[in-house]
Amino acid sequence: MSVLSALVAALGSADVEVVDLTAPLSPSTPVLQLPPPFANTIPLSLETVSAFDDAGPAWRWNNIHTGEHTGTHLDAPAHWITGRDGETVDVIPPSKLVAPVVVIDVRAQVAANPDFLLEPEHVTAWEAHHGRVPDGAWLLLQTGWSARQDDAAAFLNADQNGPHTPGPSAEAARWLASERTIAGFGVETVGIDAGAAGGFEPPFPAHHYLLEAGSYGLTQLRNLERLPATGAVLVVSPLPIVGGTGSPSRVFALVEK
Ligand SMILES: O=C(O)C(=O)c1ccccc1S
Numbered sequence: 001m002s003v004l005s006a007l008v009a010a011l012g013s014a015d016v017e018v019v020d021l022t023a024p025l026s027p028s029t030p031v032l033q034l035p036p037p038f039a040n041t042i043p044l045s046l047e048t049v050s051a052f053d054d055a056g057p058a059w060r061w062n063n064i065h066t067g068e069h070t071g072t073h074l075d076a077p078a079h080w081i082t083g084r085d086g087e088t089v090d091v092i093p094p095s096k097l098v099a100p101v102v103v104i105d106v107r108a109q110v111a112a113n114p115d116f117l118l119e120p121e122h123v124t125a126w127e128a129h130h131g132r133v134p135d136g137a138w139l140l141l142q143t144g145w146s147a148r149q150d151d152a153a154a155f156l157n158a159d160q161n162g163p164h165t166p167g168p169s170a171e172a173a174r175w176l177a178s179e180r181t182i183a184g185f186g187v188e189t190v191g192i193d194a195g196a197a198g199g200f201e202p203p204f205p206a207h208h209y210l211l212e213a214g215s216y217g218l219t220q221l222r223n224l225e226r227l228p229a230t231g232a233v234l235v236v237s238p239l240p241i242v243g244g245t246g247s248p249s250r251v252f253a254l255v256e257k
């Protein structure tokens with residue numbers, strides 16, 4: 001039996017489960033809110049072209065208005081100034097679109113502190129149990145934050161001092177970019193950087209270092225609790241927007257039961 005035949009058989013027998021990691025995309029999907037004077041992306045909106053009416057008696061269709069960085073989306077290296085000469089979303093290599101995925105569970109730490117920062121020591125402690133993060137793998141940070149996805153205020157979790165959401169420290173971002181070779185870094189929150197990362201050095205270090213290194217970002221993921229710490233395969237499906245810095249993406253994982 002060929003490998004793909006075996007996969008099809010496994011999918012049919014539920015030995016391999018397809019887990020959708022994508023948040024539903026609607027006009028109420030929370031989007032990043034950068035402070036003035038910075039511009040912000042738009043949320044999704046649907047504009048009716050026709051709906052079984054005079055404009056289209058037998059068909060319904062819409063125009064969609066969205067940012068590249070709206071909802072569950074991919075960040076390409078070209079999104080950040082440090083990766084400005086890097087890959088745009090239309091040329092992401094297939095080896096990053098379908099790749100091994102590992103999950104680091106920090107839900108307990110985040111439940112105690114929404115400003116929790118992933119440090120290199122958290123990754124090396126995980127590696128002591130699960131082995132080194134494989135070269136070319138996606139590393140997903142499981143924070144439990146997807147439970148907030150239906151409440152924009154809770155999801156963005158901002159007060160007068162700014163947003164309070166977890167993410168990597170500047171040192172963790174630098175370390176992941178220099179000491180490991182990951183396809184990308186994925187999160188449940190609105191962006192791959194922590195809410196306070198605008199005040200880090202360098203600002204937004206996950207973007208700064210990981211996109212500089214040619215890694216990608218994935219945001220606003222959910223259902224990470226259905227993934228094993230290792231052994232699953234991630235499939236990332238961005239739109240191939242020519243020259244795009246990112247794209248809303250359908251993301252799912254193949255999980256052996
Ligand atoms: O790439 C994003 O969606 C994102 O999170 C972001 C975009 C622009 C500026 C800062 C950030 S933090």
Ligand SMILES: [Mn+2]
Nearest residue numbers: 069074075246
């Ligand atoms: Mn983004």
